[in-house]
Amino acid sequence: MSTTTETPAPGAAEQATTPVLAVEDLVVSFDGFRAIDGVTLEVAAGELRFLIGPNGAGKTTLVDVVTGLTKATEGRVLFQGTDITGEAEHRIVRHGIGRSFQTPTVFEALTVVENLDLAASFRRRLPALLRSRRGVSDDIAAPLERIGLQATADRLAGTLSHGQKQWLEIGMLLVQQPRLLLLDEPVAGMSPHERTATGELLQSLAGEHTIVVIEHDMAFLRAYAQQVTVLHEGRVLSQGNVEYVQHDPAVREVYLGRARDERSGGVHLDVPSLVQEGDDGR
Amino acid sequence: MTAPTTSSGDIDAGIPPESPAARDARWGRPRTPMSLLGPRGASPWVGRLVFVAAVVLLFAGPELIADPTRLRQWAEYLCYAMIAVGVDLAWGYGGMLVLGQGVFFGLGAYAMGMHLSLEQTGPGQLPQFMSLYSDYSELPLLWRPFEHLWFAAAAAVVVPVLVAAALGWLVFRRRIRGPYFAILTQATALVFWLLLVGQLQLTAGTNGLTNFSEIFGRSKYEPGTNEFLYYLAAGGLLVVVVLASQLVRSRYGRLLIATRDGEDRVRFLGYDPAVTKTVAFAVAAGMAGLAGALVAPIIGIVAPNQFAVLPSIIMIVWVAVGGRGTIIGALLGALAVSYLKTRVSETRPDDWQYFQGLLFVVVIAYVPGGLVGVARGSWLRGRRLLGSRGQRGDVSPPRPTRGTTEVTA
Ligand SMILES: Nc1ncnc2c1ncn2[C@@H]1O[C@H](COP(=O)(O)OP(=O)(O)OP(=O)(O)O)[C@@H](O)[C@H]1O
Ligand SMILES: [Mg+2]
Numbered sequence: 205m206s207t208t209t210e211t212p213a214p215g216a217a218e219q220a221t222t223p224v225l226a227v228e229d230l231v232v233s234f235d236g237f238r239a240i241d242g243v244t245l246e247v248a249a250g251e252l253r254f255l256i257g258p259n260g261a262g263k264t265t266l267v268d269v270v271t272g273l274t275k276a277t278e279g280r281v282l283f284q285g286t287d288i289t290g291e292a293e294h295r296i297v298r299h300g301i302g303r304s305f306q307t308p309t310v311f312e313a314l315t316v317v318e319n320l321d322l323a324a325s326f327r328r329r330l331p332a333l334l335r336s337r338r339g340v341s342d343d344i345a346a347p348l349e350r351i352g353l354q355a356t357a358d359r360l361a362g363t364l365s366h367g368q369k370q371w372l373e374i375g376m377l378l379v380q381q382p383r384l385l386l387l388d389e390p391v392a393g394m395s396p397h398e399r400t401a402t403g404e405l406l407q408s409l410a411g412e413h414t415i416v417v418i419e420h421d422m423a424f425l426r427a428y429a430q431q432v433t434v435l436h437e438g439r440v441l442s443q444g445n446v447e448y449v450q451h452d453p454a455v456r457e458v459y460l461g462r463a464r465d466e467r468s469g470g471v472h473l474d475v476p477s478l479v480q481e482g483d484d485g486r
Numbered sequence: 487m488t489a490p491t492t493s494s495g496d497i498d499a500g501i502p503p504e505s506p507a508a509r510d511a512r513w514g515r516p517r518t519p520m521s522l523l524g525p526r527g528a529s530p531w532v533g534r535l536v537f538v539a540a541v542v543l544l545f546a547g548p549e550l551i552a553d554p555t556r557l558r559q560w561a562e563y564l565c566y567a568m569i570a571v572g573v574d575l576a577w578g579y580g581g582m583l584v585l586g587q588g589v590f591f592g593l594g595a596y597a598m599g600m601h602l603s604l605e606q607t608g609p610g611q612l613p614q615f616m617s618l619y620s621d622y623s624e625l626p627l628l629w630r631p632f633e634h635l636w637f638a639a640a641a642a643v644v645v646p647v648l649v650a651a652a653l654g655w656l657v658f659r660r661r662i663r664g665p666y667f668a669i670l671t672q673a674t675a676l677v678f679w680l681l682l683v684g685q686l687q688l689t690a691g692t693n694g695l696t697n698f699s700e701i702f703g704r705s706k707y708e709p710g711t712n713e714f715l716y717y718l719a720a721g722g723l724l725v726v727v728v729l730a731s732q733l734v735r736s737r738y739g740r741l742l743i744a745t746r747d748g749e750d751r752v753r754f755l756g757y758d759p760a761v762t763k764t765v766a767f768a769v770a771a772g773m774a775g776l777a778g779a780l781v782a783p784i785i786g787i788v789a790p791n792q793f794a795v796l797p798s799i800i801m802i803v804w805v806a807v808g809g810r811g812t813i814i815g816a817l818l819g820a821l822a823v824s825y826l827k828t829r830v831s832e833t834r835p836d837d838w839q840y841f842q843g844l845l846f847v848v849v850i851a852y853v854p855g856g857l858v859g860v861a862r863g864s865w866l867r868g869r870r871l872l873g874s875r876g877q878r879g880d881v882s883p884p885r886p887t888r889g890t891t892e893v894t895a
Binding site: 305309311318326328334376380 | 732733735736737738740741743744747748750751753754755756757758761765
């Protein structure tokens with residue numbers, strides 16, 4: 205079940221009909237607790253897909269399985285039609301899948317350029333790695349500019365601000381030129397200005413790359429999402445474009461229900477606003 | 487405990503130091519090496535000058551040290567420095583707490599010790615201990631190739647490298663790390679000792695191999711032999727330091743540091759940490775093996791107790807005292823602690839063990855950056871006092887300075 209709405213261009217039929225990412229009947233169980241409980245999902249080439257859902261819905265776990273960090277209990281993961289279920293993490297990366305983490309993890313003892321260079325060198329074999337880096341190659345200079353960190357190129361990554369670290373992490377993904385990018389809450393903790401910049405970056409990347417973004421921020425979602433998949437308790441609750449998902453009664457039920465129950469928690473404060481704004485017809 | 491670890495700043499490229507709080511938060515992770523020996527960034531000439539001066543000093547040893555006993559001791563320290571540089575690669579840069587480097591040191595020492603034993607007795611003869619303790623009537627197969635110096639020298643390095651590579655690959659592929667890895671290496675040291683002691687007929691047991699009166703074709707008592715051995719050790723150390731500096735500066739070196747700080751993250755960049763770590767572990771083992779081969783003729787005895795558990799731990803002490811994560815630190819740490827040991831043991835032989843333990847505890851608790859950390863800290867403080875170069879403690883606002891002046895090669 206493809207969720208792509210565009211009809212594929214004639215002649216590109218073969219290419220377009222094979223989804224970049226296909227998850228089939230995936231189950232992940234942690235000691236009997238089913239964090240993912242039968243998820244089937246396809247992401248077409250060039251898509252910018254948002255993955256949302258309440259805390260504990262299984263979003264991160266889904267990405268973990270695709271990237272080999274967590275093993276699937278049942279089901280398969282296909283990348284461009286190839287079964288990659290259970291492969292080692294570094295091999296999955298070499299297929300062309302990059303991911304970022306919920307908390308940015310850059311190498312703080314290395315400089316910004318060294319971080320990028322390390323990411324860019326991942327296909328080099330050991331003898332090539334034994335040579336020193338000389339200067340900054342174009343492969344790195346361009347992404348460095350794109351993430352706006354030229355001025356900090358030679359600084360230790362540990363001295364960057366939170367938002368800069370997140371961008372560096374995105375930059376490290378970009379230099380690897382993955383077919384599929386999986387970003388876990390890339391704008392969490394960013395300033396509004398940084399969010400806009402990130403959103404525009406993601407939009408400019410989509411098409412060329414296929415991107416899956418996990419995000420809690422609803423304003424961000426409305427501004428930049430094309431397709432949205434809603435996860436809830438390990439299942440796909442709803443799927444479609446932003447408009448459709450906003451009006452889906454099932455989604456409203458989950459978010460409004462939870463918002464009522466957990467008002468004091470304050471975790472999902474921005475989520476009901478998604479539905480309310482939808483109600484108002486915008 | 488918030489000891490001011492100003493040690494961790496980086497004086498390399500005029501990079502502003504981290505806030506002390508951020509530094510304190512992770513003293514366990516040494517920073518990018520200051521690399522006095524392999525300068526990067528601002529002042530390559532200073533680094534190069536220091537390096538040349540150090541090499542001159544190293545090879546001037548025999549001129550500076552007249553007493554032959556002292557000279558031999560310094561040659562011995564140089565061998566320890568080789569081990570320390572290897573330990574630093576594995577532990578300081580790679581985050582692998584190697585508690586069994588004595589095994590590789592011992593393998594190298596035994597390889598050379600076997601050759602020296604045979605050199606002394608002459609071709610085809612059994613070494614003394616063998617005619618005493620064993621029922622071999624002719625030289626056992628294992629011993630035979632060691633008649634050749636080239637074989638012994640090669641084996642002293644290659645065997646440790648292969649053993650470490652095999653062990654490392656097995657262990658790292660199964661993602662055994664941290665304390666489990668440390669305990670495992672410690673166990674190998676124990677097993678090695680048991681083997682050496684147990685295989686009396688082949689190894690001379692606890693007595694070890696001794697009486698090397700002929701050393702590489704010259705008599706032990708001949709004038710100049712001490713100098714010769716010193717120069718060998720100095721040459722060996724130079725090779726080790728140059729190799730280590732290049733490794734550390736290379737992309738592989740960056741990868742090693744990244745693997746130390748985020749092994750799991752490195753996987754998602756497409757690297758296999760097992761390969762990265764195995765290489766560093768094997769190189770460190772090769773350095774220890776080389777040190778063993780060179781130390782055997784210097785101290786004239788190769789016995790199990792030199793390579794057991796305790797000596798392996800002392801190798802960690804060298805690096806911790808000197809400054810983990812810098813090659814110069816590991817090297818100086820080995821020299822300083824060894825020298826101190828000789829001095830203390832000469833005057834109060836019973837006190838060294840306590841002194842050493844105390845030293846280790848003090849360094850770990852109060853001076854995690856070691857000697858190099860202290861030096862670096864005072865350097866940074868000095869610069870700030872003098873007000874040279876815009877040094878800032880606070881780094882949150884990005885500074886629009888120092889653009890990338892590096893050019894693509
Ligand atoms: N390794 C694990 N062992 C046991 N339970 C786990 C493990 N990882 C995740 N879980 C559980 O699985 C469920 C899904 O977690 P997951 O991290 O995927 O949620 P999420 O949708 O990413 O949530 P959030 O929005 O908070 O990031 C949670 O209930 C979590 O506690
Ligand atoms: Mg999550």
